[in-house]
Amino acid sequence: xxxxxxxxxxxxxxxxxxxxxxxxxxxxxxxxxxxxxxxxxxxxxxxxxxxxxxxxxxxxxxxxxxxxxxxxxxxxxxxxxxxxxxxxxxxxxxxxxxxxxxxxxxxxxxxxxxxxxxxxxxxxxxxxxxxxxxxxxxxxxxxxxxxxxxxxxxxxxxxxxxxxxxxxxxxxxxxxxxxxxxxxxxxxxxxxxxxxxxxxxxxxxxxxxxxxxxxxxxxxxxxxxxxxxxxxxxxxxxxxxxxxxxxxxxxxxxxxxxxxxxxxxxxxxxxxxxxxxxxxxxxxxxxxxxxxxxxxxxxxxxxxxxxxxxxxxxxxxxxxxxxxxxxxxxxxxxxxxxxxxxxxxxxxxxxxxxxxxxxxxxxxxxxxxxxxxxxxxxxxxxxxxxxxxxxxxxxxxxxxxxxxxxxxxxxxxxxxxxxxxxxxxxxxxxxxxxxxxxxxxxxxxxxxxxxxxxxxxxxxxxxxxxxxxxxxxxxxxxxxxxxxxxxxxxxxxxxxxxxxxxxxxxxxxxxxxxxxxxxxxxxxxxxxxxxxxxxxxxxxxxxxxxxxxxxxxxxxxxxxxxxxxxxxxxxxxxxxxxxxxxxxxxxxxxxxxxxxxxxxx
Amino acid sequence: xxxxxxxxxxxxxxxxxxxxxxxxxxxxxxxxxxxxxxxxxxxxxxxxxxxxxxxxxxxxxxxxxxxxxxxxxxxxxxxxxxxxxxxxxxxxxxxxxxxxxxxxxxxxxxxxxxxxxxxxxxxxxxxxxxxxxxxxxxxxxxxxxxxxxxxxxxxxxxxxxxxxxxxxxxxxxxxxxxxxxxxxxxxxxxxxxxxxxxxxxxxxxxxxxxxxxxxxxxxxxxxxxxxxxxxxxxxxxxxxxxxxxxxxxxxxxxxxxxxxxxxxxxxxxxxxxxxxxxxx
Numbered sequence: 001x002x003x004x005x006x007x008x009x010x011x012x013x014x015x016x017x018x019x020x021x022x023x024x025x026x027x028x029x030x031x032x033x034x035x036x037x038x039x040x041x042x043x044x045x046x047x048x049x050x051x052x053x054x055x056x057x058x059x060x061x062x063x064x065x066x067x068x069x070x071x072x073x074x075x076x077x078x079x080x081x082x083x084x085x086x087x088x089x090x091x092x093x094x095x096x097x098x099x100x101x102x103x104x105x106x107x108x109x110x111x112x113x114x115x116x117x118x119x120x121x122x123x124x125x126x127x128x129x130x131x132x133x134x135x136x137x138x139x140x141x142x143x144x145x146x147x148x149x150x151x152x153x154x155x156x157x158x159x160x161x162x163x164x165x166x167x168x169x170x171x172x173x174x175x176x177x178x179x180x181x182x183x184x185x186x187x188x189x190x191x192x193x194x195x196x197x198x199x200x201x202x203x204x205x206x207x208x209x210x211x212x213x214x215x216x217x218x219x220x221x222x223x224x225x226x227x228x229x230x231x232x233x234x235x236x237x238x239x240x241x242x243x244x245x246x247x248x249x250x251x252x253x254x255x256x257x258x259x260x261x262x263x264x265x266x267x268x269x270x271x272x273x274x275x276x277x278x279x280x281x282x283x284x285x286x287x288x289x290x291x292x293x294x295x296x297x298x299x300x301x302x303x304x305x306x307x308x309x310x311x312x313x314x315x316x317x318x319x320x321x322x323x324x325x326x327x328x329x330x331x332x333x334x335x336x337x338x339x340x341x342x343x344x345x346x347x348x349x350x351x352x353x354x355x356x357x358x359x360x361x362x363x364x365x366x367x368x369x370x371x372x373x374x375x376x377x378x379x380x381x382x383x384x385x386x387x388x389x390x391x392x393x394x395x396x397x398x399x400x401x402x403x404x405x406x407x408x409x410x411x412x413x414x415x416x417x418x419x420x421x422x423x424x425x426x427x428x429x430x431x432x433x434x435x436x437x438x439x440x441x442x443x444x445x446x447x448x449x450x451x452x453x454x455x456x457x458x459x460x461x462x463x464x465x466x467x468x469x470x471x472x473x474x475x476x477x478x479x480x481x482x483x484x485x486x487x488x489x490x491x492x493x494x495x496x497x498x499x500x501x502x503x504x505x506x507x508x509x510x511x512x513x514x515x516x517x518x519x520x521x522x523x524x525x526x527x528x529x530x531x532x533x534x535x536x537x538x539x540x541x542x543x544x545x546x547x548x549x550x551x552x553x554x555x556x557x558x559x560x561x562x563x564x565x566x567x568x569x570x571x572x573x574x575x576x577x578x579x580x581x582x583x584x585x586x587x588x589x590x591x592x593x594x595x596x597x598x599x600x601x
Numbered sequence: 602x603x604x605x606x607x608x609x610x611x612x613x614x615x616x617x618x619x620x621x622x623x624x625x626x627x628x629x630x631x632x633x634x635x636x637x638x639x640x641x642x643x644x645x646x647x648x649x650x651x652x653x654x655x656x657x658x659x660x661x662x663x664x665x666x667x668x669x670x671x672x673x674x675x676x677x678x679x680x681x682x683x684x685x686x687x688x689x690x691x692x693x694x695x696x697x698x699x700x701x702x703x704x705x706x707x708x709x710x711x712x713x714x715x716x717x718x719x720x721x722x723x724x725x726x727x728x729x730x731x732x733x734x735x736x737x738x739x740x741x742x743x744x745x746x747x748x749x750x751x752x753x754x755x756x757x758x759x760x761x762x763x764x765x766x767x768x769x770x771x772x773x774x775x776x777x778x779x780x781x782x783x784x785x786x787x788x789x790x791x792x793x794x795x796x797x798x799x800x801x802x803x804x805x806x807x808x809x810x811x812x813x814x815x816x817x818x819x820x821x822x823x824x825x826x827x828x829x830x831x832x833x834x835x836x837x838x839x840x841x842x843x844x845x846x847x848x849x850x851x852x853x854x855x856x857x858x859x860x861x862x863x864x865x866x867x868x869x870x871x872x873x874x875x876x877x878x879x880x881x
Contacts, residue, residue, distance in 0.1 A: 021725045031845070041812070049812060057812035060820055060829065060853045132728045251819045252835040255850060280761035288765045532809060 004137040004166055004377050005127045006370025008174070009116060009154065011070045012196030012223070014038050015367035016123040018131065019375035024178070024368040027130045029122070035363055036126075040118045041065040042105050047524045048517065050122040062090035064105050066115055068197065071220070073112040073157070074150030077101045081220065111502060113153050117160035117514055124161055125518070138163040139370040139377075144170040144202045144216040147392050147447060148437060148477065156502050160510045166377050170391075172202035173211040174369025175335045178360055181206050182384045188214070188328055190318070192348055192356065193335035194311065197223035201315050203322040203329070210387045212410040215321035217314035222307065224338035230303040231261035235276060235291060243289050245282045253281050260291075268297045269340045301343045308347050315351045332356035337363050387412040394471055394479065397434040397443035399424050406471045409439065416472040420486075426462050430455040433469060433483050435496060454483040454492045527576050534583045538567050541590045544597075552596050563589040745798050746846045749839060752795075753847055757836060759788050795839075803838035805831045805849040814838060816848040823854035830854045 005027070008015045013035040017026045029036045031052050041054035042064040049057065058065040071085050077095035086093050092104040102109050120138075127135045142154050151168045158165035169177075172191035176182070181189060186207050193200040200218040204211055235257055236247050247253040260276050267274040278291040301308075319326060332348055334356045339345070348356045360368065375381035389412050395405040398421070406417050423431065431454050438446025457465050466486040473479050482493035502510075541564060549557055563585050570582030766781050803814045810817065810829045815838065823832050831851045838849025 021722070021729070053812045056816040056848055057810070059817040060810060060855070130728075130732070132731060133724070252850065255818055255835075279758040280765060283765065287769075288761075528811075532811075535809070 002133060002137065003127075003131055003135060004139060004371075004374030005124070005135055006174070006367050006372070006374050007120065007123055007138050007140045008171070008364075008367035008370060009070065009120065009140055009142070009157075010038055010195060010366075011068050011198050012038055012225075013363070014119055014123060015364050016127055017364065017367045017371040018127060019371045019378075019380050020131075022380070024371045025130075026364050026367070027123075027127050029126050030129075036119070036123065037067075038070065038116075038119055039065065039067045040069075040115050044106070045524060045528065046520070047528070048118060048521055050119055063092065066091055066103060066105070069103070069112050069115045072101045072103070073116060074147070074153035075101050075112075084221075113157035113502060114160060114510055114514075116154070116157035117510070120157055120161035120163060121514060121518065124163055136162065136164055137166050137374070137377075139167050139169060139373045140165055141169055141171045141174045141366050141370050143198075143200055144172055144213045144391070145200075145218075146170075148449075149447065151391065152477075153502075156507055159507055160514050162511065162515065167373060169370060169373055170202070170211070170213060171200070171335070171366045172204055172213070172216075172333075174366045174373065175333050176204055176206065176211060177369035177372045177384070178365045179331075179333055179357060181331075182209055182211065187330045188324065190315075190329045190332045190352060191335060192311075192315070192332060192339065192344075193218075194338040194344065195223055195336040196225055196338075197221070199223065199311055199314065201311070201318045203318050203324065209384065210389065210410075210412055212389065213391070214324070215318045217318040217321065219310060219314060222310060224336065226307055227265060227304050227338060227341070228258065228261045230307070231264055231295070231300065232257050234295075234299075234303055235261065235293065238293060239281070239289075239291060243282070243284070245284060245289065247282060250282065256281065264295050265300070265341070268295070268300050269342060272297050297342070304341075304343065308343050311344075312347065312351055315348075326351065326353045329354070333365075334358040335362050335365055389413065390415070390473065392437050393439055394435070394437050394449075394473075396421075396469060397432075397436060401443045403436055403438070403441055403443040403446055406469065407473065413473045413477065416470060418468050418470040421467045421469055423457065423460070423462050423465050423467075427459040428462065428465075429457050429459065431457065431467060431483070433481065433492075433494070435479070435481050435494070449479070449496050450481075450494055452481075452483075452492055452494045454485065454490065456488070456490050457485055458488060523576070527574070527579065530576060530579050530583060531571060534567060534571060534579055534586060537583065537586050537590060538564060538571070541586065541593060544590075544593055548593075548597055552593070556592065556596065560589045560593060742799075742841055742844055745800065746841050746844060749795065749798070749800050749841065749846050753839060756788075756791060756795075759784075759791070760837075763788055799841050800839050800846065801841070803840055803845075803849045805834040805838065805851050807831065810851070810853045812848075814840070814845065814848055815851045815853075817853045818850050819852045820855045821852055822856075826854040828854055828856040 003018050003020075005016055005018045006024075014037075015026065015035045017024050019025075026034045028034055029051060033052065036051040037055050039051060039054040039058070041049040041057055041061055043049065043057070043061065044064075054065055058067075068085070068089070071081060072093065075082050076099050077093070078099070079101070082093060082101045094102050094104045094109060096102040096109070096111065100111065102111050103115065104110075120140075124135055124138075138158055140154055140158055142151055146154070154168055155165045171193065172189075175191050175193070176189050179189075181187060186205070189204045189206060191200075191202045191204065193202070198218065198220050199222040200216065202216045203214040205214050206212070232254075240246055247257060256278055260278055264274050264276050273294055273296040276291055276293045276295055280288050281291050282289045319329075329352050332352045332354060334344070334348070339348075339356075339358065339362050345356060345358070372381055372384070376384050389410045390407060391409060393405040393409045394407045395403055398404045404419070406419055407415060421431070432451060433454060434443065434451040435449045436443055436446040437449055440446050454467065457467075468484045468486060470482050470484075471479060472481075479496040480493065481496065482491060484491040541560070545557075545560060545564070549560070552560070567582045567586040570578050573579055573582075763781075763785060766784075770778065770781065805815060807826065808815075808831050810831050815831060818835060821832060823830070826832050830853070831849075832854045833852035834849055835852065836847075836850035839846040
C-alpha cells in the first residue's frame with residue numbers, strides 16, 4: 001500500500017502531511033510554505049492559480065479569486081450561511097438547478113467541490129514531489145458539525161483531485177490523535193480551535209478507539225484575523241491623534257501596518273512588550289512621519305478582550321450540551337495559530353480549570369492527526385483503531401411531524417437497527433416512510449434524505465398493523481431502509497447513497513477535466529513565459545535598433561526590422577509553436593545586431 | 602516500530618525448525634541465497650536502516666540478522682533422496698512433510714512481509730536521502746534568503762529616508778549634501794553586498810503583472826499602460842535565482858474601474874479582497 005496523506009482542508013489555510021519512518025512530516029508547498037492559503041484564482045488567460053500566488057492577484061481579479069469556499073461546500077443556496085457569505089465576498093455565488101450553492105467564475109459555473117479539488121490537487125502534487133512517488137489515497141478532515149452531505153461533498157472534492165478519500169475524520173478527532181489519544185481506556189477531551197476565520201469548540205469522549213463527539217459549538221465568524229485588525233485599528237487611531245493623518249487611505253501604509261500588527265501579535269506571545277517600528281510611514285508638509293510605538297501585552301489583551309470573551313460562551317454551551325462539568329474534562333487541546341496568544345491559554349484555563357496542551361504546532365496538529373490515521377490504514381501505526389461513526393442521527397418522520405431517531409449520532413458503523421411502527425387511522429392502507437438526518441425533534445428541522453411508501457396494508461383498526469422499519473448503514477455510509485408489514489410480509493426498500501449534489505457521471509467528468517487541467521495549466525504557464533521572453537527581447541532589440549540600427553547596412557536593417565515585425569504579430573498568437581519560432585528568429589536577429597555592433601566597435 | 606519484533610520472531614522460528622530437522626542441502630542454500638539477493642539484503646542496507654529507524658545503534662547486530670541466520674532456514678525441507686534411508690513410517694513422513702510445508706508457507710509469508718517492510722523502509726530512506734541532498738543544496742540559498750528577508754525592511758527604510766531627503770534637498774547646506782551623498786553610498790554598498798550574494802531586484806514598472814513575482818495591492822485606470830501592467834512599485838521585490846524572497850508590492854492597471862475591489866473598507870471582516878493580502 002502506498003502512502004496515505006493527511007489533509008487539513010481549512011477555511012483559510014490547508015496543511016498536508018504524511019507519516020514517514022514512524023514520524024509525521026509536514027509537506028511544504030512549492031513556494032516553501034508549510035501551509036497553503038485556501039485561495040483559487042482564475043485568470044482571463046485560462047490559468048488557474050492556487051495559494052499564495054492566487055492571493056497576490058486577488059486585488060486585480062476579485063470576482064474570479066475564490067476564498068473560504070469551505071463555507072459553501074455541501075450547502076444550499078438559500079441557507080443562512082451562504083446568504084451571509086454572499087454579502088461579504090466579491091465573487092458571485094449562484095443557485096444550481098438542484099438548489100446547491102455554486103460559484104460563477106468567468107463564463108463557467110463551478111460547484112464548491114470542484115474548487116476545493118483544485119486546492120487538493122496542488123497539495124497532492126506537493127506530496128508526490130516530496131515522496132517521490134504517486135499519491136492516490138488521503139484522509140481529509142472536516143469540522144465536527146459537518147453533515148453527511150458536506151462530508152460527501154468533501155469526499156467528492158478529493159475524488160475530483162484524483163484522491164481516493166479513505167476516511168473523512170473530524171478535525172478535533174485528528175487533533176486528539178496527534179496528541180496520542182485513543183490508546184488509553186476512557187478520556188474526555190475538549191478541543192479549542194481558533195483558526196484564521198472560524199472558532200470551534202468540541203468535546204470528545206474517547207473510548208476504545210471510538211472518538212465520540214459529545215458536543216460542538218463555536219462562532220463561524222471569529223478568527224485570528226480579527227485580532228490583527230484590532231492592532232491595526234489601534235495603530236491607525238494613535239497615529240491619527242498624534243499626526244492628523246489617516247493611514248487607512250494609504251494602501252502601502254495599511255499593508256505595512258498589517259504585517260507589523262501580525263508580527264507584534266506573534267512577538268507578544270513570548271515577550272511582555274514589543275516595539276512597532278515603521279519609519280517613513282507617511283509624510284506631510286512638516287516632514288516625514290514615523291511610527292515607533294511600544295505595544296505591551298497588557299494593552300494588546302485589552303484590545304482583544306471582547307473577542308476572547310466571545311469564545312467563552314460557546315465553551316460553556318458545549319459543556320452544557322455534553323452534560324459535563326469542567327472538572328470532567330481530562331485534557332484541553334489548542335488548535336489554530338491564534339491560540340498561541342497567552343490570553344487564550346489564560347481564558348481556556350479559567351473556563352476548564354486546567355492548563356491546555358499546546359506542545360504540537362497548532363497550525364499543523366489537525367493535518368498531523370490525519371496523517372496518523374493514514375498510518376493506521378497502511379499498518380504503520382498499530383496501537384490505534386479509529387472507528388467510523390455516524391456524525392448525525394438518522395430516523396423517520398412520525399405522526400405530527402415529529403422526528404424519531406432509529407440510529408443515534410456517534411454510533412459506530414456499520415450498523416443495523418429495527419423499530420416497529422403502526423398505523424394512525426383505521427383501515428390505513430399505506431404508510432409513508434420519510435427518512436431524515438439531524439438532531440432536531442421536529443422533522444422539518446432536519447435534512448430530508450428521501451421518502452417512499454409502503455402500500456397494500458390490509459384494512460385493520462389503527463394501531464393493529466405492525467410495520468418493521470430497518471435502517472442499515474454499511475462501512476461506506478450507504479443507508480438501506482426497508483419497511484415490512486409483519487402480517488403480509490409485504491416489503492418495500494430504499495437505498496440512500498450519500499450525495500453531495502453531484503451525480504456520479506458528473507464527478508467522473510470532473511475527474512477527467514482535473515487531470516487534463518494540470519497539463520493545461522503547465523502549457524498556459526509555459527506559453528506566458530515564452531511570450532514574456534519574446535516581449536522583452538522585442539523591446540530591447542527595438543531599443544538597440546533605434547539607437548545603433550542606422551549604422552547597419554540598409555539590407556540588414558530591413559531584415560532585422562522584418563523579423564521584429566513578425567515577432568510583434570506572433571506576440572498575440574495563442575499557438576506556442578508560433579511564438580517559439582518567432583522567439584528563435586528574434587534571438588537570431590538580436591545576435592546579428594550584437595555581432596554587427598561588436599565589429600563596429 | 603515492530604520491525605525488530607518481526608526479525609526476532611523469524612529468528613526463533615528458524616532455530617526451532619533447525620532443531621527439529623538438522624538435514625541440509627546445498628541446492629536449497631543456493632536458492633535461499635538467491636532469494637536473499639532478490640531482497641537486496643546486504644550489510645549496507647542493514648546499516649542504512651539502522652541509521653534511519655533502529656534504536657539499536659550497533660550495525661553488527663543487524664548484519665548477523667540478515668546474513669547468518671537465514672542460512673539456517675535451509676534446513677526446512679527434508680531432501681527427497683534421504684527419504685528412503687529414513688526409518689520413519691510413511692504416515693509419519695506425511696505428517697512431517699505437512700508440518701514442514703506449513704512452516705514453509707509460514708516462513709514465506711513472513712519473508713514477504715519482511716520484504717515489504719524493508720521495501721517500504723528502503724523507499725522512505727531513499728526519499729529521505731534525496732530530500733536531504735536537495736535540501737542541502739537549498740540550505741545555502743535558504744540561509745541567504747532568510748538573512749535577506751530580515752534585512753530587506755531595513756533596506757526599505759533606508760531607501761525611504763533617501764527618497765525623502767532627495768525630494769527635500771533644495772536649499773540645504775553643503776554639509777547636508779555631503780552627508781546625504783555618504784548615506785547614498787552606504788545604500789549602494791548594501792545593494793552591492795546583496796547582489797554579490799545572488800540577491801537581485803524584481804523588475805516591476807512597465808512589466809506585465811505576474812503574481813509569481815508581483816503582489817497587487819491596488820489597481821488604477823491608466824492611459825499610459827495597457828491593462829494588467831504594473832504601473833507603480835510600492836515596495837521593491839527581491840529574488841535569489843528562481844526563489845522569490847519577497848514579491849514586489851505593486852499597483853496594476855485596469856481597463857475599466859473595478860468597483861468591486863473597493864467596495865468594502867479594510868476594517869471589514871476577513872472576506873474583503875484587501876484583507877486576504879499578506880506577504881509571505
